[in-house]
Amino acid sequence: MSGGKSGAGDTAGGASGVMGAAAGMRIGELARRAGTTVKAVRYYESLGLVTPSRRPNGYRSYDAADLRLVREIRALKRLGIPAERTRPFLDCLTAGRSHAECPASLAGYREAIDELAVRIEELTARKALLVAQLEEAARPLPKENPAMDDHLTLPADLPVPPDDGAADHLPGARMPSLALPDTADGTVRLDGLGLDGLGLGPGRTVIYVYPLTGRPGTDLPEGWNSIPGARGCTVESCGFRDHFEDLREAGAERVYGLSSQDTGYQREVVERLRLPFPMLSDPGFALAGALGLPTFEAAGKRLYKRLTLIVRAGVVEHVFYPVFPPGEHAGRVLEWLRERPLPVA
Missing domain, CATH: 1.10.1660.10 (Multidrug-efflux Transporter Regulator; Chain: A; Domain 2)
Known part of the structure; x- marks a missing residue:
């Protein structure tokens, strides 16, 4: 003009x-x-x-x-x-x-x-983190909590999952046009992750996919510890919680956990573990069908295999698969992000 x-x-x-x-x-x-x-x-x-x-x-x-x-x-x-x-x-x-x-x-x-x-999502995540820290200061957890320790302490002899090539096709794949429910009472469009109004990718989204988060007082599927890559969902989520701010500083605009458990189940996990990011639910394995994500069966249930997607501009930029040990995985994702900083706009 x-x-x-x-x-x-x-x-x-x-x-x-x-x-x-x-x-x-x-x-x-x-x-x-x-x-x-x-x-x-x-x-x-x-x-x-x-x-x-x-x-x-x-x-x-x-x-x-x-x-x-x-x-x-x-x-x-x-x-x-x-x-x-x-x-x-x-x-x-x-x-x-x-x-x-x-x-x-x-x-x-x-x-x-x-x-x-x-911006609203960023503020919501920051609020969740502040609430978690306030609750930690006001109501510290008991020093001993055997029910929690059952899921936070992993056996030393867990089998290492092999690289069976089930994720080799994922790098470069475009995210599907799917909207999955999250624990913030909303939905997340997967094909819109890492996009701004101009269609550019200003940042990255981390989606860690896992099989099943255990609950205190609830038995895990029979033989769970003997299935390669099955055990360790709680410690993995806690790792992403503890590294959340570092991941954001390293260029991860958003972090999500994703499993086939329903939203109510996921919401309990977010509240109990005090996660500063939302979890996604995919009980119908829609993402598995769209991207060909690997799954397995345990105790008659179909579950996701553990992997992590790095999404930028609506495309899978990198895949971590297999993931082991799960308790150290968030740190490795952080290291990958720091070694590959995005150019400043």
Whole structure:
């Protein structure tokens, strides 16, 4: 936009009621009428969003069209859209069209909504971590808890899972168009992980897939310890919990655990282990069917084999498979992320 004065269409940004504004305003009067500051108006000018005319004495002169533009910028700013990204909206206003008629304006709204959703998720995760630390300080766990120790202490002779090649096809695979329920009472679109409004991957998502998290007082499937790669889901989740902030700093925008247990089962795990990230439920093995993830059977139940996906821009960038020992796995994922930092945007 070159800052032209043509076009008078009102928009949802609240730019109505300015047609009667006097022409030839000075910058101070424009700022007052628009409810902003002289400094802000000059900044908008530096971005090329507002281009006043000049009086013979060299002073800036603004008219009703300029006032509409500044008010539109202010209204969009209140919606969380910075001045630097208001040009499509202002072009639409100058052309006398509504935002519904301007695809670029609609795209700007969608981009702002997507960014807000990511921010909400980040704040939710931070809140969960703060709540966990508060509860730890206010109500420390007993020093001895045999029921918890059953799942946090692994036998020394667990069998090592072999690399059977069941995950060799996954690197480079595009995430399927699936929405799985999470423990935050929402759903997660898997094909949207690691994407921003421009279709670029600004960060990475870590999804660790595991078979079954044990519960205190509940027996694990018969022969569980003898199945390679089966035991250790609780210690693996605790590892991702303890390394969560480090993973975020290393470029993991999101962390999820995923298993075939239902959401209620997963929610109990999140609360009991005080996980600062949500868990995903896939009882129908939809992801296994879409990506060909390996599974196995134990005690008549189908379960996921343990592996971890690193997703960027909706594509599987890397796979950890097999995973062993599970208690050290989060640290290895962190090491991988640190060795492969993403370029700064």
